[in-house]
């Protein structure tokens with residue numbers, strides 16, 4: 344294939360490659376249609392996304408209490424969000440703009456501001472066909488779910504053998520077990536694991552058996568935990584023991600990566616529910632000590648605070664068992680995605696997964712990936728131009744190869760290594 348001679352042609356080729364790339368979404372909170380009401384979709388779920396609930400209470404009248412809001416049904420909550428965040432204030436925030444992008448990409452003109460019409464359109468959709476449509480519009484091959492073995496409302500669907508479409512793969516979520524083992528003991532015991540009431544070291548073999556049973560059952564892409572900003576390693580606590588004696592040995596035995604999302608400052612405002620978490624810098628040196636202590640374990644890591652990103656990207660250059668992914672949650676905003684993606688490409692080249700969606704509502708895949716594609720294209724145009732200026736010339740195939748790498752290819756390579 345001929346190499347690209349001019350900067351204009353390079354710009355066009357890069358944007359086309361990003362537009363056409365198939366993306367693997369390596370972390371979401373989606374579920375298959377067979378898991379009933381766990382799969383969220385449609386305009387009312389979009390409007391009541393916890394990012395928007397947090398925004399609502401930045402402008403809502405003082406007489407709207409948290410309690411009154413949570414006591415409302417979903418439609419009334421969505422009506423309030425629409426009124427306060429779209430009609431009475433312009434939808435400039437990323438989460439608000441996201442709702443509009445979804446409507447636009449579905450062919451529903453947001454300009455007429457008619458929520459009733461939008462609701463009627465969604466009511467006519469068939470869930471399974473709609474899931475396919477969303478994945479096609481987002482340009483994804485598959486998305487990785489979050490599957491928690493100690494949540495009864497999730498477990499019951501696996502017990503029932505509910506089918507999972509090829510668009511979704513599982514991930515075994517283990518933070519409850521790692522961080523709150525004591526409170527998980529009864530449910531783990533109810534699943535046949537005699538983990539006793541002694542130490543984690545004493546229960547480690549039984550716990551590895553229990554988690555291994557879940558791995559056999561759901562065939563996860565990785566095990567995953569979200570860890571607080573206060574997390575430190577190694578320390579004399581249950582989390583360190585669980586990581587050292589249960590999670591890491593099992594990861595080696597099963598050849599499964601461990602995904603860690605670090606930096607949440609949980610429930611600073613519990614009245615907001617899922618929207619009540621905040622962020623604080625984490626200890627990147629603990630991540631370094633962890634990946635150094637377990638060189639045979641593959642770690643996928645993302646951190647929540649913007650200020651940790653540079654140190655984490657440098658750490659990513661030091662350890663072949665550390666793969667960076669995503670602009671997580673409060674980092675999933677255009678200005679920060681732009682900065683983080685530049686920084687990562689400058690320090691790590693294409694050996695990184697630049698984004699995941701964290702979608703909780705199916706339709707969000709459409710906006711999260713459409714917004715990300717545009718930002719990543721802007722960044723890549725600059726990076727290819729910088730290299731072009733040296734006299735190096737690229738082919739369209741090479742650009743398509745690189746783009747696929749940062750949108751899932753590097754993740755697959757890391758898993759396979």
Ligand code: FIX
Nearest residue numbers: 372569604617671672701703
């Ligand atoms: O812990 C996590 O996986 C977080 O991503 C979520 O729980 C969080 O609430 C979220 O939705 C972020 O986007």
Ligand code: ZN
Nearest residue numbers: 370371372701
């Ligand atoms: Zn998440």
